[in-house]
Amino acid sequence: MNRRTFLLGTASGALAIGCAFGRTGGRVWRHHQRTGELQPNAWIRILADGRVIFTLDRVEMGQGTMTSHAAMVCEELEVDPTTITILPAEASRAYDNPDRQIRVQITGGSTSTKASWQPLREAGAVAREMLRRAAAETWAVPLGECVAIAGTIQHAKTSRMLRYGELVKAAARQDTPRVRLKDPAQWTLIGKSLGRLDIRPKVDGSGIYGVDVQLPGLLTAVIVRPPVRGGTVAKLDASAARARRGVVDVVQIPEGVAVIAEGYWEARTGAELLQVTWDEGHGGTLDTDALFAAFEKLASARGQRTAHDAGDAYEALGKGTRVEATYRAPYLAHATMEPQNATCWIRRGRCEVWAPTQTPGIARFRVAEAIGFDLDDVAIHTTLIGGGFGRRGLVDYAVEAARLAQRVKRPIKVMWSREDDQEHDWYRPMAVSKFVGSVEFGTGNESRPLQPGPGRITGWLHRLVAQSIVTHEAGDFLGARVPNATPRALRRLVSAGPPRMTARGTLLDPTSIEGAADLPYAIPNLRVEYTPAETGIPVGFWRSVGHSFNAFFTECFFDELAHAAGKDPYELRRELLASHPRHRAVLELAATRAGWDTPLAAGVGRGIAVHASFHSFCAQVAEVSVTGNRVRVHRVVVAIDCGRVVNPGLVAAQVESAVIYGLSAALKQQITHRKGRVQETNFHTYRSLRMHETPVIETHLVTSTEDPTGVGEPGVPPIAPALCNAIFAATGKRIRTLPIEAALASPGAAS
Amino acid sequence: MVKLIVNGKSVTVVAEAETPLLWVLRDKLGLTGTKFGCGIAQCGACTVHVDGEARRSCVMPVGELAGRAITTIEGLATPPEMERAGERWRAGTALHAVQEAWLAENVPQCGYCQAGQIMTTVALLAANPAPTDDDIDSALSANLCRCGTYPRIRRAVHRAAKAIRP
Numbered sequence: 006m007n008r009r010t011f012l013l014g015t016a017s018g019a020l021a022i023g024c025a026f027g028r029t030g031g032r033v034w035r036h037h038q039r040t041g042e043l044q045p046n047a048w049i050r051i052l053a054d055g056r057v058i059f060t061l062d063r064v065e066m067g068q069g070t071m072t073s074h075a076a077m078v079c080e081e082l083e084v085d086p087t088t089i090t091i092l093p094a095e096a097s098r099a100y101d102n103p104d105r106q107i108r109v110q111i112t113g114g115s116t117s118t119k120a121s122w123q124p125l126r127e128a129g130a131v132a133r134e135m136l137r138r139a140a141a142e143t144w145a146v147p148l149g150e151c152v153a154i155a156g157t158i159q160h161a162k163t164s165r166m167l168r169y170g171e172l173v174k175a176a177a178r179q180d181t182p183r184v185r186l187k188d189p190a191q192w193t194l195i196g197k198s199l200g201r202l203d204i205r206p207k208v209d210g211s212g213i214y215g216v217d218v219q220l221p222g223l224l225t226a227v228i229v230r231p232p233v234r235g236g237t238v239a240k241l242d243a244s245a246a247r248a249r250r251g252v253v254d255v256v257q258i259p260e261g262v263a264v265i266a267e268g269y270w271e272a273r274t275g276a277e278l279l280q281v282t283w284d285e286g287h288g289g290t291l292d293t294d295a296l297f298a299a300f301e302k303l304a305s306a307r308g309q310r311t312a313h314d315a316g317d318a319y320e321a322l323g324k325g326t327r328v329e330a331t332y333r334a335p336y337l338a339h340a341t342m343e344p345q346n347a348t349c350w351i352r353r354g355r356c357e358v359w360a361p362t363q364t365p366g367i368a369r370f371r372v373a374e375a376i377g378f379d380l381d382d383v384a385i386h387t388t389l390i391g392g393g394f395g396r397r398g399l400v401d402y403a404v405e406a407a408r409l410a411q412r413v414k415r416p417i418k419v420m421w422s423r424e425d426d427q428e429h430d431w432y433r434p435m436a437v438s439k440f441v442g443s444v445e446f447g448t449g450n451e452s453r454p455l456q457p458g459p460g461r462i463t464g465w466l467h468r469l470v471a472q473s474i475v476t477h478e479a480g481d482f483l484g485a486r487v488p489n490a491t492p493r494a495l496r497r498l499v500s501a502g503p504p505r506m507t508a509r510g511t512l513l514d515p516t517s518i519e520g521a522a523d524l525p526y527a528i529p530n531l532r533v534e535y536t537p538a539e540t541g542i543p544v545g546f547w548r549s550v551g552h553s554f555n556a557f558f559t560e561c562f563f564d565e566l567a568h569a570a571g572k573d574p575y576e577l578r579r580e581l582l583a584s585h586p587r588h589r590a591v592l593e594l595a596a597t598r599a600g601w602d603t604p605l606a607a608g609v610g611r612g613i614a615v616h617a618s619f620h621s622f623c624a625q626v627a628e629v630s631v632t633g634n635r636v637r638v639h640r641v642v643v644a645i646d647c648g649r650v651v652n653p654g655l656v657a658a659q660v661e662s663a664v665i666y667g668l669s670a671a672l673k674q675q676i677t678h679r680k681g682r683v684q685e686t687n688f689h690t691y692r693s694l695r696m697h698e699t700p701v702i703e704t705h706l707v708t709s710t711e712d713p714t715g716v717g718e719p720g721v722p723p724i725a726p727a728l729c730n731a732i733f734a735a736t737g738k739r740i741r742t743l744p745i746e747a748a749l750a751s752p753g754a755a756s
Numbered sequence: 757m758v759k760l761i762v763n764g765k766s767v768t769v770v771a772e773a774e775t776p777l778l779w780v781l782r783d784k785l786g787l788t789g790t791k792f793g794c795g796i797a798q799c800g801a802c803t804v805h806v807d808g809e810a811r812r813s814c815v816m817p818v819g820e821l822a823g824r825a826i827t828t829i830e831g832l833a834t835p836p837e838m839e840r841a842g843e844r845w846r847a848g849t850a851l852h853a854v855q856e857a858w859l860a861e862n863v864p865q866c867g868y869c870q871a872g873q874i875m876t877t878v879a880l881l882a883a884n885p886a887p888t889d890d891d892i893d894s895a896l897s898a899n900l901c902r903c904g905t906y907p908r909i910r911r912a913v914h915r916a917a918k919a920i921r922p
Contacts, residue, residue, distance in 0.1 A: 207864040208855045208867075340902055341866075342799070342866065342868040392866045392903060658862065658908070665906065688900060689798050696892065696893055696910070
């Protein structure tokens, strides 16, 4: 642990004490004197009765952090992960995401395993070494003879054994040691498919999600929100709502009009009795068709910024065979199964929030801002989370609950309906790409299409128009990132700067161009231009973020160029990835396992795509058939390289999850606006893949000794292009506008 | 006032007749294992049993349920003998074979939809102890899962069927 500064968090998270380890473990000892526990760092507590308590600082929202992170700690601590107690971390700077680009207490960006890999194993090893030293001292034997095994320290020569609980006191006196992590050959947990530690309460109904929080005298609030962006209340008649049995109050907050009642049903039906006249402002003019037309117009001109420029694309495009195409990706909702919600109770100057959130750090900052509290007076308790996908990196629900709790002086739960959730999301941004590519043929190739030959891609011009996420989300993020002691005014200044710059385009939003500007293919003349386009519709991080549309754009257009060059799309990818061995390895693995060269049944087409995101590499081969406008996905073969695999079972589950999430979006989903109103208001119009539509998904993991990288998101980007390329192979139709089912149903949208 | 039989016990609740069963269970009886997903019977997160059949509690007025036997995820594992003995089921005790299969196959991710998936499966297996993949498709295609646990659900249904069959 090299004398690093660590932060020592307390169980309540109210205190975060800077603790310089190295010369002395004095703080660990003082903590022991107060509590009787050994707490060598922010994550591990060992009680005198032997219980091990692990504080999980990357939220469990289904992706498996509870299991993977417990394995990383327990591997070094030498305890059985099924015997420990795992608690979600409260809001505390001790639990900031250690990823250099984040440093806020947030779970996202597929960083959880990558960022915790070193610190969590070190934390476990430090505790183990303190316990070993304590045993060596107690027995007066050489340290080297004391071995940690399954929650005990053992001395083989004298057949003596002490449980961790028995060593807590002596261990707390030890200086914090430098540690050596276990050799991978000695691992018993890492690399194994340890069963999930979080699922028992998820199958017996006892798990407490945000919606399930109960408090004495709890009220429920339903908020009637403006029907269009920026709408405000012009006139309100709440008399009928107030008269409804069970309704306690009607309160206006910036987000809308809240009907507060004894329970959800009373609040929901009470809300229907509100007579609200809205001043719609300009929000009522938003229209999806007009937005796409505006984006396409922007994409027709040179981009505002150059995101990548190699060779001379404009010159190259004047030669060879020219291929042009325009691609469109719609707004998407996250559609977590659990609608947004939060519960808040303010009493005696303290504010407590219970919320299914990906970011206790931002929640604390935004709640404190909203109600004028100091950060130290706001506690955030993370509940079980009914799906995140990026949506719960926003904390609007927590802010609403805090505003209302301040008004009603009782515990209150804000419950969003499915319609609220669909109509007031922070959507995956819409984006448009205009491509121009040029290919040149060698001799005798045009007569032999789809055969490996000398045809090559000579130029690639990509004009991307997308709405900037940073413009919408960075304010929250930066405000939570600055030190807690930062004066409020300075905090606001810091959080307002970059969003303004990305909106103007003076700062290139990296989340817009990711996966487009870093195209891995060896194309000599390659230019990527980007123009930010602000529509006023709130946008946010959606599983795989910019990669979600850029992989679709680039991997589909690459396929078009491969066909135009008369090359097999797999072979041409392979050829142009010669200097990207990890891309190429997953590509080859997926193609081999899928049997790329093997014949398919009549009417079935096969498509391939490869894309790197969140430091991982993923290739997918999809097999589909199309009958009329109906697409049937038969099989998806996935190869993923995410470095060392902590838990192969969890990685496979995340890959299946990503493929199904991505297939839902690619085939079925879009958020459209007519007169400013979201048209897809519930699951009947915002459709997702269901059991009978789910293909066989085969996942193949690359064996690697690289450090672990992202898993939750990298499986999403390749599925849309693999699928669209397969549809082309099956039907000759190019899908350039998502979602596919709508594109196939509208004549002219696919060609 | 409505008299219901919930998880084998008679309960009397004060609720307007048109209140959906879901909100009676969650807000009045504190049985929060049954989840709210869409409110329009599109996602199945609120699935419970009414007289042994899988039903959507979010659209089922409680007034129509007087005297009917309602089972929720919390009551699934209650063996009949325990009910007769008046022993109260507690979370953390025995599980139904379907729940055991869900654990064995590591099905849940976020877990929010799983109570509904499990309730639908229990009703399916009661009616059809050896379902084919097609049978599973027709029974479970009405239950949405946004984490994409469908492949594991399918495996768990087969596993549970094997465990239950004599």
